[in-house]
Amino acid sequence: MKSLPCVLTIAGSDSGAGAGIQADARTIHALGGYACTAIAAVTAQNTRGVPAWRPVAPALIAAQVSAVLEDLPVAAIKTGLLPGPAAIRAVAAVLRKHPRIPLVIDPVIGSTSGARFLSAAGVRVLAAELLPRATLVTPNWPEAGVLADRRITSMADVEPVGRELVARLGCAVLLKGGHAPGRMCRDCLVTIDGKVHWFESPRLATRNTHGTGCVLSAAIAAGLARGLKLAPAVKQAHAFLQRALRAGRAQDWGAGRGPAFAG
Ligand code: PXL
Secondary structure, three states: OOOOOEEEEEEEEEOOOOOHHHHHHHHHHHOOOEEEEEEEEEEEOOOOOOOEEEEOOHHHHHHHHHHHHOOOOEEEEEEOOOOOHHHHHHHHHHHOOOOOOOEEEOOOOEOOOOOEOOOHHHHHHHHHHHHHHOOEEOOEHHHHHHHHOOOOOOHHHHHHHHHHHHHHHOOEEEEEOOOOOOOEEEEEEEOOOOOEEEEEEEOOOOOOOEOHHHHHHHHHHHHHHOOOOHHHHHHHHHHHHHHHHHHHHHHOOOOOOOEOOOO
């Protein structure tokens, strides 16, 4: 029997299931994988926003990650919402014992609806302790601006900032163009050896973009778990996200920003 690729997601729970752990698990299953989950925070959430959230204690996050990695055949890991410096340090300490598993980091800082999940100190610890261990980090324009201490204001900034982040962080960078203006959505991958790949698709007119970063990074991790190289894994994930956005536009749930439907 062909083995089922096992992917661990370390992220926040979204009660409305548009983003976070729920979006990750849907994506991983839709791509033929098996999702293990370590819940790093609990959010009360719907399409309109995040009325409340709480971090999970760092030791309990680390215990979930250890329990999974010590026993299950995890072939790739992704992280999403990590709720602070102590949580990031606790996760980094466990992952140091498993240095060969590919790791995709979605550097979640806040929600589009305005909730702030990770402080400036948290971003510094992420850059110092987790990103050098990562295979790939997947910032959008605002997140890349925070990581690079430099605002991205046009497409011309993307490649230089991507290169600067690769040099600074020590991992490949996928700079996502979903927040950018323009008719095309353009994501830029800069690999650790300095190669640049662009992934482009026509921008879909939809308000239902909640969870797109989660779906994309989970889909990349699922591809890496299946043994794809980085650029092909990003290519299939970009295509998968287009399908999810179309499905989310068709469902059109909630009064706010509805989910992109993975699957
Ligand atoms: O999309 C970022 C994100 C990740 N994880 C959780 C979230 C959000 C945004 O709202 O709620 C749990």
